[in-house]
Amino acid sequence: xxxxxxxxxxxxxxxxxxxxxxFEHVSKSFGSLHxxxxxxxxxxxxETVCILGRSGVGKSVSLQHIMGFLKPDExxxxxxxxxxxxxxxxxxxxxxxxVTMVFQNGALFDSLTVAENVAFxxxxxxxxSEDEIVQIVRGLLEMVNVAEMAxxxxxxxxxxxxxxxxxxxxxxxxxxxxxxxxxxxxxxxxIARLLGDLIQKLQRQLHLTSIVVTHxxxxxxxxxxxxxxxxxxxxxxxxxxxxxxxxxxxxxxQFLSLDxxxxxxx
Numbered sequence: 001x002x003x004x005x006x007x008x009x010x011x012x013x014x015x016x017x018x019x020x021x022x023f024e025h026v027s028k029s030f031g032s033l034h035x036x037x038x039x040x041x042x043x044x045x046x047e048t049v050c051i052l053g054r055s056g057v058g059k060s061v062s063l064q065h066i067m068g069f070l071k072p073d074e075x076x077x078x079x080x081x082x083x084x085x086x087x088x089x090x091x092x093x094x095x096x097x098x099v100t101m102v103f104q105n106g107a108l109f110d111s112l113t114v115a116e117n118v119a120f121x122x123x124x125x126x127x128x129s130e131d132e133i134v135q136i137v138r139g140l141l142e143m144v145n146v147a148e149m150a151x152x153x154x155x156x157x158x159x160x161x162x163x164x165x166x167x168x169x170x171x172x173x174x175x176x177x178x179x180x181x182x183x184x185x186x187x188x189x190x191i192a193r194l195l196g197d198l199i200q201k202l203q204r205q206l207h208l209t210s211i212v213v214t215h216x217x218x219x220x221x222x223x224x225x226x227x228x229x230x231x232x233x234x235x236x237x238x239x240x241x242x243x244x245x246x247x248x249x250x251x252x253x254q255f256l257s258l259d260x261x262x263x264x265x266x
Contacts, residue, residue: 019078020045020177020209021066021099026075028061035061037233039075043177048203048210050220053230054255059213062230063179066211067101068092080176100170101179104186106162108154114165115141115150121173140168144198160191167198177209178202184216196222217256229255 019042028036035058043049051059064070065077068087076085079095087095108117115137122133141147144164154162163183170178180199184192196219202208214220220227221241229237229244231251237244244252 018045018081019043020047020080021211022078023062023065024076024078026062026065026072026077028058028065028070028072034233036065036072039230039233039235041228041235041238043209043211044225045176045209046203046207047225048199048212048223050212050214050224050227051230052214052217052220052227052255053236054215057230058233059215059230060181063101063181063211063213066099066179068095097173098175099177099179100173100175101181102163102166102170102183104182106154106159106166108162108165108169110154113151113153114146114157117154117165118168118172121169136172137168140171141165143171143201144168145194158187158191160187160195163187163195164198167202171202171206175208177211180210180212180214182213182215184214184219192216192219199223231255 021043023039023041026036026039027034035056039058039062041049051062053059061070065072066079068084068089072085076083078084080098082095084092084095109120112120118137118140119133122128122136128136137150138147141150144167146161146164146168149157149161149165154165157165167178183195183199187195199210199212200223203210210223212220212223224241226239227237227241227244228235229252236249237247237252245256247253
């Protein structure tokens with residue numbers, strides 16, 4: 001097992017040389033089930049880290065800790081220089097204005113059109129005119145390539161399109177970091193490729209800090225600056241994808257050999 005490097009916690013706000021998100025010896029159990037065991041990793045500003053592993057190893061649970069939906073049994077979690085481990089719901093609201101999450105199901109409002117879904121966080125903010133909101137929504141939908149679907153309801157969309165709209169809505173909140181929970185689950189390889197292109201474009205254009213939970217090695221290979229591989233609740237590996245492919249760890253090599261699903265070239 002490869003131990004992650006020591007974490008240097010940001011003390012006074014964002015610093016491009018220090019982690020934007022960091023886990024420090026985080027453990028979490030649900031009854032007798034140990035989901036996370038002494039997990040440490042960090043994500044630098046503007047970096048994309050992919051969390052890999054089989055189902056049930058704590059990938060999505062890690063994201064829920066960052067959003068404050070779950071609290072660790074042990075350890076500390078840092079976002080933008082703050083120890084958020086014991087933050088209450090009111091304090092977490094401020095964190096969620098900086099860090100947003102794109103859920104597997106998109107979590108769109110069924111009764112709102114695509115455009116209304118994306119406009120929702122802009123209207124909640126209450127400081128933009130309706131003309132400004134319309135302009136921003138149009139630009140976001142164009143950015144994620146679904147502008148022609150503005151007047152449709154979520155029920156009219158495919159799974160992949162729902163995730164694209166969810167990404168646009170996440171961006172409307174002007175976050176500093178975006179968490180993606182299994183963005184390629186239940187979509188075909190072509191849509192997975194398009195979603196990967198979109199996430200890459202957003203990082204390149206907006207310099208967003210990103211964590212992508214996935215079981216798809218090829219998808220991670222395209223996106224990840226570094227990757228965390230979880231196995232039985234532990235950090236089995238943390239490093240670049242090139243380092244991962246050179247690893248002699250038997251568990252990791254088995255995962256790589258079974259999960260290298262081909263993605264067709266466009």
